[in-house]
Amino acid sequence: MTPQARPSPADPSAPTAAQAPRPEATPGFDARRFKAMERAGFNRIAARYADGAHLRAGLAAALLDAADLAPGQRVLDLASGPGLLAGAAARRVAPGGRVLATDIAEAMLAEGARRCAGETAPPAFAAADAEHLCLPDACMERVLAGLALFIFPHPRHALTEIHRVLVPGGLVALSVWGPRPSVPLIHRAQDCIARLLPPPRVPRPSVFRFGEPAALEDALAAAGFHDIDIRPCTFTCCFDDADAYWQAFLDLAGGVAEALGRLPETTRQALRAAITDDLEPFRDDSGRYRLPARTLIATARRPR
Template sequence: MADWSWNLDAASSEPLRSYEDVLVKRIFHPWACHLLGVLRPEPGSRAIDVATGPGTVARMLAASVGPRGSVLGTDISPGMLDLARAKPPVDGAAIEYAECGADSLRAPDAAYDVVVCQHGLQFFPDRRAALSELHRVAADGARLAISLWAGLESNPMFRALHDAVSAELGEQQAQDFRQPWSLPADEVVQLLHEVGFVDVRRTPAALPVHVPEGAEGLSCVYRLSAIAEELEQLHPTAHEALMQNLRTRLAPLLHDGTIHAVTSAEVVTATATSTRPA
């Protein structure tokens, strides 16, 4: 099974610009607001945002914890981190960014009061190792919040992207594409218990999103996905067939060229303890 590739090397790349202009602005920013609303970080907190991407959640954390707090954003993609670092400073805590995998965080033990991962866990090769690392860097009593997409059956906009791939490119490509919507929250809850978190809770949530860029804008997801390389090799006729299929499937969600859809996810929260599992 192919993996999604977020390892975009240059902040000037077209896929990265599309990610920022469409996906972050229309989808990930609203979900970041929801995630921090659930977590409610206190002023002065030390926070870490794992899989920070272009710094969306890290910047919100910086504003929330204020100048007495601190924020570290980590990501494995140098291109994403370049984009994050290029943004103007936030009125709040200083933000440090570090290039590292989630299973080998460049952070000391028990250093953070707030630990966040938005829509990133499903991409980690070793989720248990990554969650164990989150526990390692969390101080006693630290609060954790993780967001995970619900299944495609609860996300009609993403389902349209998937079903167009299935119809035009085949089931293997569709299986590779559906990775972000394939991690059950129950599995995450179990892993969190195993690595030492307590008070683990999962809460379903649904948020409306609006994508004025329409099907063409939303299709940037394809260029960031596990099937990106294959799409680059498609004959123009086949590519247009894929896009036409996508437009047809999105038609019920379109009004005046804007996609109006509900996106569904699970937010899993937990508390860290000083007791480390054997």
């Protein structure tokens, strides 16, 4: 990994050493191992992740609208995956704008570059760790992070880096999953896994850890952001059958998908079969499944 860049001492809005966010730590948690698993998992599902973009199209559009993009802006998209947000952002900042899509999963970036190849002004793609960005201070007018902040082992490091690379007055726009009960799209599969498999030796960071607006606002404020605005965004995904739902979950799951992929085939089939009962409350009259998901979209500015 590259050395972590530090906020400029001349930046009065940057957190001081005493205020700087500390890493979130769980006994036994290994951030490097966690990132390696996430990288392997997202490399495994790159094409399928991109193919499932239509399920989250409404959320993506809402996030881009919140970012207030305009022609000529320089935009950084963190944990960009296959460039779904980055490609749309590049169209919004044309002409004259530039979008840099970053991720730790190189297969995701390659998939994004392939899919954006026909664009007039496609994003640039670069492997980078959101917690340790090799970018100069104050180089971006906008930073995007769609369903990403909760993935980072130390999200406060990522927020500090976002603050550093934004120009004074620059805006970050990000989305996170809402409170766990409001996201059956995710927690139904998690419940099935927890019921059939033994608990992990070291728990993964929860994807719902910023689901409450107060927790997200506190994290943004601690990183030095002002003018924080957090709004809900709810969407619903429809699936023809339980198998389609399970596959869609795996196509979003990154490191979890990688861990499940290493299980014996019989165990994986048992998980796939068991999910049918868990989904029954969401089955409509046509026999299809409709699962809602509540997210939060936050915007915040680096002070001028």
